[in-house]
Each structure stands twice: as C-alpha cells, then as structure tokens.
Amino acid sequence: MQAPIFEAPGQTRVGRFGWKDQHSSLLSFIADAYLNEMGITNRLRPTEVTQVLNITKGINDQPDDLGLADIDHFAQFIRGTMVPPRDITLASTPAALKGQQLFRRLGCSTCHIETIITAPAGTVIDGGQFTVPEALGDKIIHPFGDYLLHDIGTGDGIVQVGPQDTANKLRTAPLWGLRDKARFMHDLKSLSLGNAIERHKGEAREAERRFDELSPEERAALFAFLNSL
Numbered sequence: 001m002q003a004p005i006f007e008a009p010g011q012t013r014v015g016r017f018g019w020k021d022q023h024s025s026l027l028s029f030i031a032d033a034y035l036n037e038m039g040i041t042n043r044l045r046p047t048e049v050t051q052v053l054n055i056t057k058g059i060n061d062q063p064d065d066l067g068l069a070d071i072d073h074f075a076q077f078i079r080g081t082m083v084p085p086r087d088i089t090l091a092s093t094p095a096a097l098k099g100q101q102l103f104r105r106l107g108c109s110t111c112h113i114e115t116i117i118t119a120p121a122g123t124v125i126d127g128g129q130f131t132v133p134e135a136l137g138d139k140i141i142h143p144f145g146d147y148l149l150h151d152i153g154t155g156d157g158i159v160q161v162g163p164q165d166t167a168n169k170l171r172t173a174p175l176w177g178l179r180d181k182a183r184f185m186h187d188l189k190s191l192s193l194g195n196a197i198e199r200h201k202g203e204a205r206e207a208e209r210r211f212d213e214l215s216p217e218e219r220a221a222l223f224a225f226l227n228s229l
C-alpha cells in the first residue's frame with residue numbers, strides 16, 4: 001500500500017510506519033506525531049489541529065543554527081537507536097531452539113519474517129530526500145515482521161491513507177523486543193502471549209489452528225523462543 005512522503009510532495013512509497021502503515025518515511029511519521037500527539041506544528045505539518053488555547057503564531061518548530069528543526073534531530077536520534085538485542089542465554093536453551101522450529105512449522109514466519117537485509121548504503125529513498133548511510137545500509141536484521149498490513153481479525157474499522165480494504169487490516173507487529181512488553185496487540189487487550197496468538201484469525205487462521213494443537217510443552221517452548229527475541 002502506498003503512502004505519501006510529506007518531504008517529497010506528490011510522491012508516494014510503500015507505507016511501513018504506524019499501525020495502518022499510514023506513513024512511508026520516518027520523517028513523515030515524526031512530523032505527524034509532533035502535530036497530532038503534541039500539538040507542535042512543523043514545516044511538514046504546518047496547520048494547527050485546534051485553535052483552542054493556542055497562544056502561538058506561525059510554525060512552532062523552527063530550524064536551529066545548524067538549519068535543522070526539532071523533527072530532523074528527532075529523526076536522527078531514532079535512526080541512531082540500536083535494534084533490541086536478543087537474550088542470548090535464553091535463545092540457546094533447548095526449549096527456545098525447539099520453539100524456533102515450531103514458529104516456522106506453524107507458519108508464523110510467513111508474516112513475522114525473520115530476516116530482512118536493508119538497502120545498500122548510498123541508496124536514495126524517500127523521494128530523493130534521504131540517502132541510506134553506511135551505518136544503516138546492507139545490514140541483516142531480524143525484526144520478525146514484514147511491516148505489511150494483514151487482516152487477522154483484530155481490525156478496528158479505521159481507514160487512514162489506504163484503500164477501503166485496509167479498514168480491518170493492521171501492520172504485522174515486529175516481535176523483536178517482545179520480552180519487554182506487558183501487553184500485546186495494537187489495542188493492548190492481550191495480557192499474555194497465549195492470548196495474543198489465540199486472537200489471530202482471518203489470514204492467520206491456519207497458524208492459530210496449529211498453535212491450538214500444540215502440547216503444553218510445545219507451547220512453553222514457543223513462548224521461550226518468543227521471549228528470547
């Protein structure tokens with residue numbers, strides 16, 4: 001699904017950010033969040049959402065001495081954060097290794113893709129506005145997600161920038177760093193991994209059916225693997 005690139009007006013790219021993949025570049029996502037979550041207008045989102053209690057005039061986020069606005073610094077900060085590290089100790093236990101095989105056998109990895117190789121350094125993306133640097137190019141990453149939209153029966157009926165059929169689709173949640181979460185799924189309604197998996201229907205129905213057939217030990221192995229990511 002294509003989403004607009006705010007910093008390259010008129011151009012689009014495959015959406016990868018936000019629950020509805022409604023943004024195709026990190027900077028677009030940040031500009032939108034600055035406006036809609038914090039009420040800070042910026043050069044990519046210059047129009048206030050409300051004038052109630054607004055005491056400022058003009059665009060709030062102005063460039064500094066370096067010519068960079070807050071949204072630019074924030075994008076650099078996010079790009080500089082590391083991916084969540086795996087729990088190496090847990091990952092090498094027999095249970096987690098067995099869980100990894102089960103994950104593949106159940107078909108979880110059709111959406112929760114294990115490995116992605118980032119674009120080569122020097123690739124120009126985001127409508128010509130960003131060049132992939134050495135530090136981010138040609139990297140093998142293990143997000144356990146395809147960043148694409150699927151209907152697994154947890155849809156919220158909301159259409160953002162996509163066509164009508166995105167109403168009940170959501171972005172596959174990447175599973176790296178899963179062990180740091182206390183609640184799961186976009187609505188945070190799942191308090192356990194078991195419940196999150198059992199809520200997979202629709203396109204994920206088959207994988208969920210196979211999960212239902214697992215023995216208690218196999219489930220424990222799958223959870224050990226998921227908690228090692």
Ligand code: HEC
Binds near residue numbers: 196
């Ligand atoms: C057809 C694609 C698809 C398949 C197959 C699939 N998932 Fe998912 N998974 C998703 C989507 C989409 C979400 C986000 C749903 C939401 O937020 O409502 C998700 C969310 C999750 C979450 C919650 C993550 C979080 O951070 O909240 C877990 C855990 C998970 N999946 C595990 C699994 C496991 C284990 C399997 C295999 C039994 C599986 N999934 C198969 C698409 C899939």
